[in-house]
Amino acid sequence: MDEKKVLELSRFTATYTEGLEKGLLVGSQCTNCGAVYLPPRPICLDCKSTNMQLLEITSKNGKLLTYTIIHIGPPQFRDILPYVVGIVELDSGQRITAFIEGEHSKLAIGKRVELSLDPERKGNSRLRFRLVDEG
Amino acid sequence: MGLPRRIAIIGIGMTKFGSLGAVTSRELFTEAAYRAMLDAGVTHKDIDAVFVGNLSSDVFEHQMHLAPILPDYLALNNIPSTRTEAACASGGLSLRTAIMSVASGFYDVVIAGGVEKMTNLPTPKVTEALAMCSDDLYEANVGVTFPGVFAMMARAHMHKYGTTSEMLAAAAVKAHKNALNNPLAQFHKEVTIDKVLNSPMIADPLHLYDCSPITDGAAAVIVTTLEKAKEFSGHPVEIIASAQASDTMALHDRSELEGFRSTRIVAEKAYKMAGITPKDVDVVEVHDCFTIAEIMAIEDLGFFPKGQGGHATLEGVTAIDGELPVNPSGGLKAKGHPVGATGISQVVSIVEQLRGEAGKNQVADAEIGLTQNIGGSGGTQVVHVFKKI
Numbered sequence: 001m002d003e004k005k006v007l008e009l010s011r012f013t014a015t016y017t018e019g020l021e022k023g024l025l026v027g028s029q030c031t032n033c034g035a036v037y038l039p040p041r042p043i044c045l046d047c048k049s050t051n052m053q054l055l056e057i058t059s060k061n062g063k064l065l066t067y068t069i070i071h072i073g074p075p076q077f078r079d080i081l082p083y084v085v086g087i088v089e090l091d092s093g094q095r096i097t098a099f100i101e102g103e104h105s106k107l108a109i110g111k112r113v114e115l116s117l118d119p120e121r122k123g124n125s126r127l128r129f130r131l132v133d134e135g
Numbered sequence: 136m137g138l139p140r141r142i143a144i145i146g147i148g149m150t151k152f153g154s155l156g157a158v159t160s161r162e163l164f165t166e167a168a169y170r171a172m173l174d175a176g177v178t179h180k181d182i183d184a185v186f187v188g189n190l191s192s193d194v195f196e197h198q199m200h201l202a203p204i205l206p207d208y209l210a211l212n213n214i215p216s217t218r219t220e221a222a223c224a225s226g227g228l229s230l231r232t233a234i235m236s237v238a239s240g241f242y243d244v245v246i247a248g249g250v251e252k253m254t255n256l257p258t259p260k261v262t263e264a265l266a267m268c269s270d271d272l273y274e275a276n277v278g279v280t281f282p283g284v285f286a287m288m289a290r291a292h293m294h295k296y297g298t299t300s301e302m303l304a305a306a307a308v309k310a311h312k313n314a315l316n317n318p319l320a321q322f323h324k325e326v327t328i329d330k331v332l333n334s335p336m337i338a339d340p341l342h343l344y345d346c347s348p349i350t351d352g353a354a355a356v357i358v359t360t361l362e363k364a365k366e367f368s369g370h371p372v373e374i375i376a377s378a379q380a381s382d383t384m385a386l387h388d389r390s391e392l393e394g395f396r397s398t399r400i401v402a403e404k405a406y407k408m409a410g411i412t413p414k415d416v417d418v419v420e421v422h423d424c425f426t427i428a429e430i431m432a433i434e435d436l437g438f439f440p441k442g443q444g445g446h447a448t449l450e451g452v453t454a455i456d457g458e459l460p461v462n463p464s465g466g467l468k469a470k471g472h473p474v475g476a477t478g479i480s481q482v483v484s485i486v487e488q489l490r491g492e493a494g495k496n497q498v499a500d501a502e503i504g505l506t507q508n509i510g511g512s513g514g515t516q517v518v519h520v521f522k523k524i
């Protein structure tokens with residue numbers, strides 16, 4: 001780490017949420033080593049640089065690393081029970097937890113998914129991926 | 136590197152675990168702590184400070200600032216009291232904080248306890264509260280529940296290692312069998328693998344009987360130095376290691392989904408501090424908040440190779456008369472899981488084992504015991520190692 005930048009940390013989580021509301025995945029990139037983080041982080045996990053730039057993650061496709069079908073959920077999601085959540089690895093490498101939409105019988109680790117934000121929900125709860133029909 | 140002063144537990148106390156009705160945290164904690172004081176042979180004037188693990192008296196009982204209420208109700212007057220919160224590792228962290236305070240010479244005799252009164256709220260509200268122990272921004276907001284996090288790990292473990300639902304169920308069957316002989320346990324009812332597999336799904340692939348219950352209860356221990364222990368009548372057990380580690384809050388930020396890197400890190404620190412290897416451990420209480428958590432724990436603590444935990448459980452290797460008895464108390468699964476009390480109740484169980492006071496669940500020739508307490512989905516890990524004197 002060469003130059004120590006004074007961090008303006010307050011916008012990282014809010015920018016991510018605002019991004020989802022505009023239909024964008026916002027992450028951050030370390031301009032020192034190139035590592036990309038989703039959700040955005042202020043300090044690079046690898047090289048500890050504070051030279052982080054917010055950027056749009058353009059990768060909208062990925063695969064399901066794991067998932068679960070939630071049968072008992074908190075009050076705010078009672079209307080959609082049972083629902084699926086999973087961890088998606090985007091083709092650009094970042095991993096993120098999201099609602100997963102699609103037939104339960106077609107769920108499997110490794111299945112392809114694509115970004116499908118839910119306009120009915122607010123903030124971070126909009127993040128959703130849809131199983132891609134692989135024929 | 137050992138502790139600056141050698142540390143012992145000289146007294147233990149626990150309440151009944153279960154759905155305890157109209158009783159409050161202050162009463163539960165006082166009962167457990169007073170039992171521990173009597174067991175140790177200490178009096179009020181001997182106690183220098185109180186530490187209490189508690190997840191959320193705020194949500195469960197509408198009471199913040201729990202710490203001073205406990206010495207107040209215990210009639211310990213003006214002594215310092217500190218609450219530790221690390222989700223389900225709040226109790227383990229209470230003990231660790233107590234150990235640091237005594238090992239450093241700051242105090243000589245302290246109470247380390249934990250308490251939770253959970254059953255006041257309906258299950259969906261408890262589910263919501265526990266989901267706050269995952270990453271609220273990036274996990275709870277997309278519908279992840281606490282069982283959901285472990286369910287995702289279970290599915291990844293099954294996919295990579297071929298672990299089956301029967302293997303997970305075997306951990307629950309063992310827990311319920313062990314709890315039969317623990318009078319303070321929440322459940323005294325044997326279950327079968329079929330019963331586990333036919334119970335309602337909570338977060339696929341975890342069934343109701345793969346999950347620890349919602350529980351009220353408290354546990355407490357008296358911590359002092361090995362030297363000072365001679366002044367009291369309590370039967371001492373030495374603490375030879377205390378270790379803690381953190382990991383990323385969200386599961387998606389970890390390279391591994393089939394186990395806990397933080398368990399391996401904390402175990403390595405603890406074994407080094409204790410000067411032992413996993414082979415030296417005679418009895419363990421691991422954090423089986425879900426059956427899969429026990430399978431991963433016994434692998435990541437170094438007792439079984441990765442992927443073999445389920446097989447070992449199904450084959451009875453972890454039964455009380457097996458090669459490595461795991462959770463002879465009944466574990467979180469059947470003894471109950473009053474979140475803040477759990478880490479201390481694990482310690483109570485191991486101390487009983489090392490004193491030879493575990494009754495029908497006594498593990499033969501137990502000399503070294505270990506507790507593993509997980510906070511949330513592994514964001515916090517606390518391990519302690521104990522030695523018979």
Ligand SMILES: [Zn+2]
Binds near residue numbers: 035044049
């Ligand atoms: Zn970097």
